[in-house]
Amino acid sequence: xxxxxxxxxxxxxxxxxSVEYDEKEYRIKEIRITGDFFAYPEEAxxxxxxxxxxxxxxxxxLREKISxxxxxxxxxxxxxxAESLARGIAxxxx
Amino acid sequence: xxxxxxxxxxxxxxxxxNMAVDKAILVATSKGKVPPTVxxxxxxxxxxxxxxxxxxxxxxxxxxCERCGVDYVRRITGGGxxxxxxxxxYSIVVPESHPEIPKHILNSYGRICGxxxxxxxxxGIESQYVPINDIVSGGRKISGNxxxxxxxxxxxxxTVLMDVDVDTMxxxxxxxxxxxxxxxxxxxxxxxTSIRHLLGxxxxxxxxxxxxxxxxxxxxxxxxIEGTLRSEELTLAKQFEHDCFSTKEWNHRR
Numbered sequence: 001x002x003x004x005x006x007x008x009x010x011x012x013x014x015x016x017x018s019v020e021y022d023e024k025e026y027r028i029k030e031i032r033i034t035g036d037f038f039a040y041p042e043e044a045x046x047x048x049x050x051x052x053x054x055x056x057x058x059x060x061x062l063r064e065k066i067s068x069x070x071x072x073x074x075x076x077x078x079x080x081x082a083e084s085l086a087r088g089i090a091x092x093x094x
Numbered sequence: 095x096x097x098x099x100x101x102x103x104x105x106x107x108x109x110x111x112n113m114a115v116d117k118a119i120l121v122a123t124s125k126g127k128v129p130p131t132v133x134x135x136x137x138x139x140x141x142x143x144x145x146x147x148x149x150x151x152x153x154x155x156x157x158x159c160e161r162c163g164v165d166y167v168r169r170i171t172g173g174g175x176x177x178x179x180x181x182x183x184y185s186i187v188v189p190e191s192h193p194e195i196p197k198h199i200l201n202s203y204g205r206i207c208g209x210x211x212x213x214x215x216x217x218g219i220e221s222q223y224v225p226i227n228d229i230v231s232g233g234r235k236i237s238g239n240x241x242x243x244x245x246x247x248x249x250x251x252x253t254v255l256m257d258v259d260v261d262t263m264x265x266x267x268x269x270x271x272x273x274x275x276x277x278x279x280x281x282x283x284x285x286x287t288s289i290r291h292l293l294g295x296x297x298x299x300x301x302x303x304x305x306x307x308x309x310x311x312x313x314x315x316x317x318x319i320e321g322t323l324r325s326e327e328l329t330l331a332k333q334f335e336h337d338c339f340s341t342k343e344w345n346h347r348r
Binding site: 016036037 | 147148152199243270333
């Protein structure tokens with residue numbers, strides 16, 4: 001199943017998610033995170049996309065996973081944060 | 095003695111070349127081969143640059159760009175899509191360790207935007223920095239800015255709008271909802287301004303560049319000495335243009 005969302009981060013930038021997921025378990029198969037936010041280093045976003053594979057699309061699960069990736073790989077977002085990214089992805093669920 | 099940085103005035107170039115030159119300066123600076131650099135440039139033909147994380151197909155009407163002779167390119171910096179036409183674009187490349195550059199990324203945006211604001215003041219325009227990356231005058235945006243940090247080096251580039259053509263811009267950019275396009279155009283017209291609009295007259299590119307030069311000198315307590323790209327930078331720029339910025343692989347990667 002493929003789904004998309006557009007989410008304006010409060011006090012931040014526009015986040016666009018395109019995700020392909022398993023319909024039964026709502027697990028991410030492949031995800032593309034795009035938008036006009038900033039991330040340092042930039043290449044870390046591709047890493048984030050890879051690391052989010054197989055994660056269940058539930059906001060709290062996603063937030064924890066994203067926060068842990070941010071901490072592990074020293075990623076700095078501007079105009080986006082773990083909470084909003086989790087919300088944007090969870091919004092792709094029907 | 096006042097510290098001297100290099101000033102590059104590279105004229106009007108293609109989108110691919112402009113982005114390649116900025117990256118070449120970044121790499122040369124990171125190797126300690128060139129002094130901190132401020133560059134002023136324009137775009138010929140007009141072009142749209144998109145942020146590193148944006149989807150080209152989501153943001154740009156590629157057919158319309160090709161019809162109108164407008165280039166498009168993906169930047170190495172984040173941020174949004176920008177239509178580069180009647181503007182001065184600046185870039186600044188400085189080692190992260192330089193004492194004039196705040197370590198905190200948002201603070202460094204504010205500091206570099208401070209140079210642009212001082213430049214605008216020289217032209218008679220009062221402006222304010224609005225985080226994350228905008229400069230506004232009279233509540234309307236006159237400059238957008240984007241920064242990356244690579245190899246312990248800061249690169250920030252940004253626009254100073256000399257004039258703005260919102261209708262043309264929206265014929266080239268895609269909008270999320272076509273049904274509200276007219277309203278969106280009206281909104282953007284209310285939210286964007288330009289030197290021409292604010293001063294009620296056209297100001298030449300060179301005059302804006304002169305004012306910005308002083309703005310950067312005052313903000314960073316430096317003297318900008320006009321220079322040229324070194325041969326190593328020219329070689330790198332050609333390589334980046336050919337291998338990266340002009341390729342479908344790079345521009346369509348998202």
